[in-house]
Amino acid sequence: MHHALFSRRHHCPSILIPLLMFLTACSSIPGTTGAAQPQDDPIEYTITLNAPQTQMVDIAIVVPNVQGPTIDLALSVWRPGRYTVLDPAGTVTQEQAFDGTGRELPIEKIDKSTWRVQTDGADTVRVAYRVYANSLNDRTRHVDDTHAFLSGSSVFFYVPDRIDDPLRVTIEAPDDWTVATGLEHVPGDKRTLIAPNFHVLVDSPIEIGLHDVIEFDSGDTLHQIVIWGEADYDADELKEDFAKIVESQTEIFGGKPYERYVFLIHAGSGMGGGTEHLNSTIMQTRRASLEDKKAYKRFLGLVSHEFFHTWNVKALRPAGITPYDYSKENYTKLLWVCEGTTSYYTDLTLARTGLMKTKDYLKKLATSIGSMRDHPGTKVQSLESSSFDAWIKFTAPNPHSLNTTVNFYGNGSLASLGLDMEIRKASGNQASLDDVMRTMYERFPLSGGGFTPQDLVDVSSELGGVDLDPYFAKYVRTAAAPDFESALQVVGLELKFEPKKKDDDDDDDDDDDDDEEKDGDVDEDDEESTESDSEVEPTMKAILGLNLTSRNGATTVRSVRSDGPAFDSGITANDEIVAMNGRRLTTGDLNDRLEKLEPGDVVTLHIMRRDELRIFEITLAGKPDGKWKLDYVKEPSEAQIAAYESWMKQDWPKKKKVDIEDEDESESSTEE
Ligand SMILES: [Zn+2]
Secondary structure (H helix, E strand, C coil), X not given: CCCCCCCCCCCCHHHHHHHHHHHHHHHHCCCCCCCCCCCCCCEEEXXXXXXXXXXXXXXXXXXXXXXXXXXXXXXXXEECCEEEECCHHHHEEEEEEEECCCCEECEEEEECCEEEEECXXXXXXXXXXXXXXXXXXXXXXXXXXXXXXXXXXXHCCECHHHCCCCEEEEEECCCCCEEEECCEEECCEEEEEEECCHHHHHCCCEEEECCEEEEEEECCEEEEEEEECCCCCCHHHHHHHHHHHHHHHHHHHCCCCCCEEEEEEEECCCCCEEEECCCEEEEEECCHHHHCHHHHHHHHHHXXXXXXXXXXXXXXXXXXXXXXXXXXXXXXXXXXXXXHHHHHHHHHHHHHCCCXXXXXXXXXXXXXXXXXXXXXXXXXXXXXXXXXXCCCCCCCCXXXXXXXXXXXXXXXXXXXXXXXXXXXXXCCCCCCHHHHHHHHHHHCCHHHCCECHHHHHHHHHHHHCCCCHHHHHHXXXXXXXXXXXXXXHHHCEEEEEEECCCCCCCCCCCCCCCCCCCCCCCCCCHHHHHHHHHHCCCCEEEECCEEEEEECCEEEEEEECCCCHHHHHCCCCCCEEEEECCEECCHHHHHHHHHCCCCCCEEEEEEEEXXXXXXXXEECEEEECEEEEEEECCCCCHHHHHHHHHHHCCCCCCCCCCCHHHHHHHHHHHCC
């Protein structure tokens, strides 16, 4: 059966057909488990929302053509997109099993997420259960009197050996509620959804309730923006900006792997983050992100990120996480590509489309390079290790994590930048990471079992025209930051450390993992320093190596950097700092207080630890004070200009002797 979600009318049949086959016809692929079921005999689910105000959802699953004395049903232990065990089975209650005539059958649990039904000869088994759906921020399941958001892996039981069976989902909900999802519905019945198999159901969250729908076309493809949570947004602006992102990223991959796309948005306080799905995404954000211009710009980064995943991880996926195994952790050394390369294209897309000013992009890039270099874990954990251990490290951080782990999003993004530059350099700008991503997407359809680390090395080397394995060996398989000074020369950019001048009071945070952006703030006095920076002696700033937080009114140590003096002195996470040098220290105070001290000074810290007062004398260390900056090279070669223009999809700035702050002035007109 042809499933409408994936159509052949898009550009590249040779790529899309294998994907189509995987998504629609796994039950007929030889070698897949379970008896092939006829397409007209689906597993049926019913979602019943009789009392949504209680946050309960009743689910029933009817499995036809059952054979044997028992049948097992399971609930996923995790949700694709979040590499951590969530165990949603903990909120399942009132499980009951029946045969086709309504006679009750014995049901018992055989592990934390699996139920076994004694069939007693029945060829149809129905299992009903109730889910407490009060888990909004992990984007798994949430029900109240305004809506139901149901992400398949967290609410729908599946039959492990019939995961490729076609499915049908019927929704019983209040009359005025509507259904939004990437799934197709039965013609004429918007409350009956169909999915070619369980993988598609899992990757098509369902939003049912009171929400707004905005629609736009990109090419001839329908895109829907669905907003739950009241917000005073500008629909035309959303359509226009989302379309720019869709077009720019489609151009990289040469075609869309879907026939319709749905952006689900939850707007409200305390929300943030998004999850990619097959032909939809769920994005959560503060209401301000749709109402306030600056917050909105940041929100577009989330849109750009999640949408890029439509290809990178949803259609092009590493071996080890395709097909998903819902019963346990799924391992890959390539999350740095899934998340890091996606993060690289998140901002690059915004810069290419003009949704982020070029100077803001380059400024953010320089800042993140500085953070990567300053982050102690960068010297300890490789990107492959960070990817593989995501389940026990990245998603389960402890106060020491900053010293021993890297973030495969941020560091993966910069390794992707380094790789992009390496490919451009090696190929004389004949190829780029864009080409590698497109080629990978073409060559590794989901039906092929995913790509390996070696596949990526091979495609990169092939397109780059030289063996790029040394790059991967050095910066992906080993813990290290790429040589960005040299890499960025390829596109005519100069990376340098700009020392802070003596009486400059623009203070940088000592806090390592503070990733707060300060978009839009331009330092007016940067211009004069560009000429003389080579002679400026870097000012050293005094450091303790502590990250503080305020907890129940107490100034508390959140983490201790292993490369700072506080670590060796024995300050530990969760210590309460009462005073520094005899005066109360508050969380926000630390940097200001350190500013007045010099490296080599000794400070006295009064600390409460397990209700005991402890006193520590610590000699402050020092590190160069200043910030990383990207400038255009003064006399770019033709090759640098060409590489820059194909990278940023915009002209090299016109003025000859220009730096990034100057360029800002001339470009401010692009922001409407
Ligand atoms: Zn992501």
